[in-house]
Amino acid sequence: MTRSTRDRPAKPPLSVEAVVDAGLHVLREEGIDAVSMRRVAAELDTGPASLYVYVQNRQDLLNLMFDAVAGEVDLSERPDPKRWREQLERLLTDIRAAMDRYPGIARVPLANVPTGPNSMKTADHLLGLLRAGRVDERSAAWFVDVVFLFVNAAAFERSIYVAEGDAEAQLEEVQETFAQIDPDKFPNMAALMPALTSGDDDQRFAFGIRLMINGLLNSEPPRAGTPGS
Amino acid sequence: MTRSTRDRPAKPPLSVEAVVDAGLHVLREEGIDAVSMRRVAAELDTGPASLYVYVQNRQDLLNLMFDAVAGEVDLSERPDPKRWREQLERLLTDIRAAMDRYPGIARVPLANVPTGPNSMKTADHLLGLLRAGRVDERSAAWFVDVVFLFVNAAAFERSIYVAEGDAEAQLEEVQETFAQIDPDKFPNMAALMPALTSGDDDQRFAFGIRLMINGLLNSEPPRAGTPGS
DNA sequence: ACCTGAACACCGTTCAAGT
DNA sequence: ACCTGAACACCGTTCAAGT
Numbered sequence: 001m002t003r004s005t006r007d008r009p010a011k012p013p014l015s016v017e018a019v020v021d022a023g024l025h026v027l028r029e030e031g032i033d034a035v036s037m038r039r040v041a042a043e044l045d046t047g048p049a050s051l052y053v054y055v056q057n058r059q060d061l062l063n064l065m066f067d068a069v070a071g072e073v074d075l076s077e078r079p080d081p082k083r084w085r086e087q088l089e090r091l092l093t094d095i096r097a098a099m100d101r102y103p104g105i106a107r108v109p110l111a112n113v114p115t116g117p118n119s120m121k122t123a124d125h126l127l128g129l130l131r132a133g134r135v136d137e138r139s140a141a142w143f144v145d146v147v148f149l150f151v152n153a154a155a156f157e158r159s160i161y162v163a164e165g166d167a168e169a170q171l172e173e174v175q176e177t178f179a180q181i182d183p184d185k186f187p188n189m190a191a192l193m194p195a196l197t198s199g200d201d202d203q204r205f206a207f208g209i210r211l212m213i214n215g216l217l218n219s220e221p222p223r224a225g226t227p228g229s
Numbered sequence: 230m231t232r233s234t235r236d237r238p239a240k241p242p243l244s245v246e247a248v249v250d251a252g253l254h255v256l257r258e259e260g261i262d263a264v265s266m267r268r269v270a271a272e273l274d275t276g277p278a279s280l281y282v283y284v285q286n287r288q289d290l291l292n293l294m295f296d297a298v299a300g301e302v303d304l305s306e307r308p309d310p311k312r313w314r315e316q317l318e319r320l321l322t323d324i325r326a327a328m329d330r331y332p333g334i335a336r337v338p339l340a341n342v343p344t345g346p347n348s349m350k351t352a353d354h355l356l357g358l359l360r361a362g363r364v365d366e367r368s369a370a371w372f373v374d375v376v377f378l379f380v381n382a383a384a385f386e387r388s389i390y391v392a393e394g395d396a397e398a399q400l401e402e403v404q405e406t407f408a409q410i411d412p413d414k415f416p417n418m419a420a421l422m423p424a425l426t427s428g429d430d431d432q433r434f435a436f437g438i439r440l441m442i443n444g445l446l447n448s449e450p451p452r453a454g455t456p457g458s
Numbered sequence: 459a460c461c462t463g464a465a466c467a468c469c470g471t472t473c474a475a476g477t
Numbered sequence: 478a479c480c481t482g483a484a485c486a487c488c489g490t491t492c493a494a495g496t
Contacts, residue, residue, distance in 0.1 A: 276462060
C-alpha cells in the first residue's frame with residue numbers, strides 16, 4: 001500500500017460563508033475559547049489547513065464572525081428627531097442582546113477596531129441617531145467610541161458568567177468576598193453594601209447607557225482636535 | 230548512567246511574590262500573550278510544573294499580577310469634598326496609566342471581577358470620593374461598575390496598538406478604511422469625517438470620564454433593587 | 459514541602475504533495 | 478485552485494518520582 005498525502009478524495013470546495021457559519025455554530029454552543037481552527041475544521045469534517053484558503057488566520061475568522069453577529073442587529077427603523085433618544089437606547093440594548101447570544105464574541109471588538117460592513121452600518125446608524133438629536137459633531141463622533149467601549153465591555157463581562165459551568169461558582173465567590181468585607185479596611189464598601197449588591201445586569205446596563213446619554217446632553221463639546229490648537 | 234527525574238539538584242524554594250514578579254517582567258516586556266506558564270517558568274530558570282506550588286493555574290497568576298498593578302495606583306490623598314471631582318478624574322486617569330505600563334493586563338479585570346486587596350482598596354477609595362461628592366448611594370455603587378468597565382476597555386484597546394509590531398499597520402488599516410468610505414453607504418460617517426478622526430487617545434479618554442461624571446450628576450438615582458419592587 | 463522530567467491533550471500556522 | 482497529511486513550535490496541566 002503506497003503512502004500518499006491523500007487518503008480520501010478531495011471534498012467539494014468550501015466557502016468563506018461555510019467557514020464563518022461553522023465558527024458561529026461552535027461559538028454559540030461552546031463559547032469563544034472553543035473556536036479554534038482545528039475545532040471549526042472538524043465541524044466541517046476537514047483539517048485545519050483547509051481553512052486557510054478562506055481566512056487569513058484565526059483573528060481574521062473571528063473578525064468575520066463578529067461582523068456576522070453585528071448583522072443581526074435591526075437597523076430598519078429610520079431616525080426620528082422626536083424619539084431619537086428612545087431609539088438610541090433601544091439600539092444599544094439590541095447590540096448587546098446580539099452579542100449575548102454568542103458568548104465571548106464581545107472580546108473581538110475590544111481587541112481590534114471592527115471595520116466589517118455590518119459594523120460600519122451600525123456605527124453609521126448610531127451617528128444618524130445622534131444627528132437627529134442635534135448633538136454637536138465632535139461630541140457625537142467621540143461618543144460613539146465611548147459608548148461602544150462600554151457596551152462591548154458589558155457584553156463581555158456577562159458572557160463569562162454564561163459561558164462555562166463555573167458561572168455560579170464565580171458569582172458565589174464574588175458574593176462571598178463581599179459578605180466578608182472588613183469595615184476597617186473597606187469602610188465605604190461596607191457602608192454601601194446594600195447598594196453594591198442591588199440590581200441585576202439589565203438594570204445596571206440600562207443605568208449605564210442612560211447615564212452616558214445624560215452626560216452627552218450635559219457636557220461641553222470637546223475642544224482641541226489636533227494637538228496645539 | 231542511571232536515568233532519574235532529577236538531572237540537577239533542587240533549587241531554593243520560590244515564592245508567590247517571585248512568580249508574580251517574573252510574570253510582571255514578561256508582561257511588561259512582551260505583553261499579556263507572552264505570559265505563559267512555560268515562559269514565566271523559564272524566567273525563573275525552572276519548569277512550568279514548579280509554578281503550580283504557588284499559583285492554582287494561569288488565570289490565578291494573572292489575577293495576582295493584576296492586583297499587583299492595581300497596587301501601583303496612588304491612593305494616599307484623602308477625599309476632599311471641595312475637590313472630589315478633580316480627584317476622581319485624577320484617580321481614573323492614574324488607574325489607566327498603571328494598566329498602560331503593562332500591555333494587555335486590562336483584559337484580566339474584564340474577564341473576571343477583581344477581588345484582590347489592592348483592587349478592593351481602589352474601589353473603596355473611588356466610593357469614598359463619590360460619597361465626598363454627596364452622590365446618592367445606589368448611583369455611586371452602580372457608577373463604580375460602569376466607569377470601571379469603561380476604564381478597563383479603554384486601557385485594553387490602547388494596549389493593542391502598543392503591544393506588538395503591527396501597531397502602525399493596524400492604525401493605518403483603520404485609517405485607510407475611513408479614507409475610502411462610500412458616502413452613499415455610510416452618509417453619516419462621511420459627513421462627520423473630520424470629527425471622527427480628531428483627537429488622540431488621551432483627549433478621548435478625558436472626554437469619556439468627564440461625560441460619565443456629568444451623566445452621574447444629571448441622572449435620577451436608579452429605582453428597583455430587587456426585581457418587582 | 460517542593461522541585462523535576464515526562465507525558466497528555468491540545469493549540470496556530472506552514473508547506474510539499476497530491477488532484 | 479483547493480484539499481490534505483505531516484510537521485514545527487508552541488500551549489496548560491497532571492503526576493509519579495525524586496530529595
